[in-house]
Amino acid sequence: MSDFYFSGDVFSELDRVQRQVSSLFGNFPSSIRSSRADAFPQLNIGSSDDAIHIVAFAPGVEPSSLDVTVDKGTLTISGERRAQGAVEGSRTYAKERFSGNFRRVIELPQNADVDKVEARYENGTLSITIGKREASKPRAITIQ
Template sequence: MSDFYFGGDLFSELDRVQRQVSTLFGNVPSSMRSSRADSFPQLNIGSTDEAIQIVAFAPGVEPASLDVTVDKGTLTISGERRAPAAAEGSRAYAKERFKGSFRRVIELPQNADSDKVEARYENGTLFITIGKREASKPRAITIQ
């Protein structure tokens, strides 16, 4: 018989340990797929056989204030989100919306082709498509 007794909820305990480890290491991203929960803009990153697709959720950002660059295997999204105009004489007692300059840097996989980048912005969402190099695309091999 074991002398070990755990009287709590195991999953709650694991969540607590994960939060402590995240705090200890400062929420350092472990890959291009993860980052701090409060980063702006939030990203979804995925891929198809043909391209890498990045979706940046940037509501309230003017498209003219966005800058997207690809250099040495990294994609940089930067810009500025301004605060909406407040009514004259009003005082805020809570502010949950981010305002100011931002910059996100994403390390791209080696098969990304920096010559095949397209970006479009619609309804507060920035869509970026980066083509893959021809040599990295899957191909069928004929058996003889």
């Protein structure tokens, strides 16, 4: 006889197993595409029929210190966020705001058209739009 107990409710069993695995391995991201909570800048990535949209949240970063490059199917966002709020001659007891150099690399889907990239920085948010290749866009087929 097996020691395995099954209550009959598959979803509650899956939830129980997920909680046990989470407790064993800590708080890993719930998605393969998720990253560490302390990654900077934090990103939102989505797509429409015409483009891929990437929003990087980078408050306190000067637009002139940002660098966006596309190479071999990857988009790289790098730059520097300078330390702010320090009073000259004071000792720091706690520092919760990240400062220094950063770099995020995003693998682009195959249908991204790297010749159609636009980037705009406004109010601490870097918005990047990458067009999709014409061949990958949905199109209606006429039935004869």
